[in-house]
Amino acid sequence: MDMKRLSLRGARWRQVGIPVASAVAGAALGIGAMALWGGGSADAASLDLAAADTTQQTTAVALQTLEESVSTSGSLAAVTSDSLAFEATGKVTAVYVQEGDVVEAGDVLAEIDTLQLTADLASANADLVRAEAMLSDAEDAADGTDESDAQIASAQAALAVKQEAADDAESNMANAQLVAPISGLVTSVGYAVGDAVSGGGSSSGAAASSGGAMQTGTTSSTTTSSGIAIVGQQDWTVSVSLSESDVSLISVGDQVTFSSDDVASFYGVVTDISALPSTTSGTAYYPVTLTVTGAPDGLFDGIDVTAEIVYLRKVDVLAVPTNAITTSTDGVSSVTVVASDGTTEDREVTTGEVIGSYTEITDGLTEGESIEVTTVTAGTTGSTGSTQNGQMGGMQGFDPSQMGNLPGGFDPSQRNNG
Numbered sequence: 001m002d003m004k005r006l007s008l009r010g011a012r013w014r015q016v017g018i019p020v021a022s023a024v025a026g027a028a029l030g031i032g033a034m035a036l037w038g039g040g041s042a043d044a045a046s047l048d049l050a051a052a053d054t055t056q057q058t059t060a061v062a063l064q065t066l067e068e069s070v071s072t073s074g075s076l077a078a079v080t081s082d083s084l085a086f087e088a089t090g091k092v093t094a095v096y097v098q099e100g101d102v103v104e105a106g107d108v109l110a111e112i113d114t115l116q117l118t119a120d121l122a123s124a125n126a127d128l129v130r131a132e133a134m135l136s137d138a139e140d141a142a143d144g145t146d147e148s149d150a151q152i153a154s155a156q157a158a159l160a161v162k163q164e165a166a167d168d169a170e171s172n173m174a175n176a177q178l179v180a181p182i183s184g185l186v187t188s189v190g191y192a193v194g195d196a197v198s199g200g201g202s203s204s205g206a207a208a209s210s211g212g213a214m215q216t217g218t219t220s221s222t223t224t225s226s227g228i229a230i231v232g233q234q235d236w237t238v239s240v241s242l243s244e245s246d247v248s249l250i251s252v253g254d255q256v257t258f259s260s261d262d263v264a265s266f267y268g269v270v271t272d273i274s275a276l277p278s279t280t281s282g283t284a285y286y287p288v289t290l291t292v293t294g295a296p297d298g299l300f301d302g303i304d305v306t307a308e309i310v311y312l313r314k315v316d317v318l319a320v321p322t323n324a325i326t327t328s329t330d331g332v333s334s335v336t337v338v339a340s341d342g343t344t345e346d347r348e349v350t351t352g353e354v355i356g357s358y359t360e361i362t363d364g365l366t367e368g369e370s371i372e373v374t375t376v377t378a379g380t381t382g383s384t385g386s387t388q389n390g391q392m393g394g395m396q397g398f399d400p401s402q403m404g405n406l407p408g409g410f411d412p413s414q415r416n417n418g
Contacts, residue, residue, distance in 0.1 A: 055375040058338050061320060061365050066355040067313040069257075070249055074240040074290070076303045080182050080232030086112055086197040088172040095193055097228065101186045109228050110178040110191050117173050124162070124169035131155070131162040184232040187301070191228065231301045236292040238268070238305060241285035247273060249311045256290050257308045266296035270309060312355060318365060319358040324373040325351065335365070336372035344372060 086092075090112035097109050135155035142148045178191075191197075238258070242250070256268040271291040277284035290307055292299070320335065327333045334348050352360030365371070 057373050057375055058370050059321060059324065059373050061318060061361070061369045061371060062367055063316045064319045064358065065313065065315045066317060066319055066358055066360075067310050068355055069308040069310045070242065070246045071306065071308055072240040072242060072246075072288075073304065073306050074238040076236050076238055076292075076299055076301060076305060078184070078231040078233070078301050079235035079237055080184070081230065081301075082181055082184075083227055083229045084109065084178050084181070085227035086110075086175060086178060086191075088112060088117060088175040089198045090114070090116060090176065090196075092191050092193055092195040092197060095189065095191050097186050097189060099186055099189055102184070102233070103180045103186060103230065104183045105180055107180045108177050109180055109186075112176050112197060114173065114176045117169070117176055121166075121169040121173050124166040128159075128162040128166045131159040135159050178228060180230060182230060182232055183234070184230040185300070186228065187231050188229040233299070234295060236299055237271075238290040238292070238307060240288050240290060240307060241278070242288050244277070244284050244286065247286040247288065250288070250309050251311070255310045255313075257310070258290075258292070258305045259308075260303055260305045262300070262303050263296070263298040266292060266299070267294065268292040268307075312353075314353065314355060314360065317352070318361045318367060319355070320361055320365070320371060321373050322354060322357055322359045324371050325349070325359055337365075338370040338372055 092110060093113050094111045095109070096107075096111075097103060103109065135152070135158075138148075138151045138155040142152060250270055250273065252270050252273060254270045256270060257265060258268060259265045268290050270288060272289035274287040277286045279285070290309070324335050325333050326335070332348055333351050334346050336344050337347050338344050347364055349364030350362045352362045354360075
């Protein structure tokens with residue numbers, strides 16, 4: 001299932017405590033925490049702060065790289081691939097590759113016997129020479145009569161047929177070797193030495209070649225049409241489907257981080273977003289193409305990967321945990337600054353974007369200062385201290401880095417909207 005994820009990268013925070021919920025002013029803190037966990041109406045969500053435990057902790061202000069992303073999954077697919085088969089008729093005399101080999105464009109992969117092909121080419125060329133001679137004789141004997149013109153036309157037609165046969169014989173000679181048209185990984189080998197192939201490989205299947213890098217001699221007489229398949233190793237894509245809400249967040253060019261159990265993390269970009277959705281069980285999903293960038297090692301066709309599409313990123317911004325900020329009814333935001341001697345002061349700050357569980361500070365704080373963060377845990381006594389379904393107790397030890405995994409499609413960027 002696709003979902004939005006919230007990340008904090010490049011951490012240079014010295015964080016003694018972990019914030020637990022969105023920042024709200026005064027007694028509204030308890031209501032905000034309840035709203036975060038879907039606790040019903042405001043009346044049901046009200047907290048008696050006297051019945052709640054609060055802990056003051058200190059966090060150092062630092063520059064951060066903050067980002068939000070959409071998480072999805074798919075499978076790697078090679079952009080280039082080819083399936084090769086002999087176009088000539090003959091018997092396989094050598095197979096130079098096996099499944100798993102990496103080849104370069106122009107490498108010879110297999111060969112068939114050229115004895116018959118050579119004889120066919122010699123015969124076709126001899127027929128062509130005779131046809132040319134017949135046309136020359138007809139032209140020399142031309143006297144302008146209808147009969148003479150007919151003989152020339154006939155000789156010309158015969159020459160055209162012999163020329164085509166000679167071209168085919170020459171092409172068959174060239175096709176006696178199966179040559180890789182692209183560089184890549186050999187994923188299947190359907191030829192074995194001794195197999196009989198017929199123009200275009202049109203015969204019934206045969207066992208795949210096995211063993212060393214080269215085979216010669218006659219070992220079987222099976223006919224085959226399976227050929228040799230190569231998958232390119234340079235260009236990869238991942239096709240995914242996103243919900244309407246998720247696809248509205250991303251754009252072509254957004255960076256993607258891929259991860260897999262099989263290979264190390266690698267990167268890519270969004271290269272295509274379909275304007276037309278497909279519908280599954282009444283829900284619209286939009287096809288999106290992600291393209292791998294660079295040349296990462298160890299990628300294979302069909303590997304399952306997780307993709308994090310980063311749709312919002314701010315680098316080297318001054319940011320603090322959102323619940324370290326108090327906002328008054330007139331919209332003034334402030335934080336509690338802790339001096340080196342332990343004394344505190346309330347200081348007005350100017351806020352920017354809310355990204356994940358952090359809020360950008362555009363004025364009022366400097367890097368290296370320390371601020372207070374209030375961690376709230378629910379009390380266990382009193383009717384006003386409990387929450388619907390007893391969910392408030394689950395906030396103890398809450399890790400804001402896991403906010404992307406909250407149920408119900410919670411959007412942390414809306415956490416200060418009441």
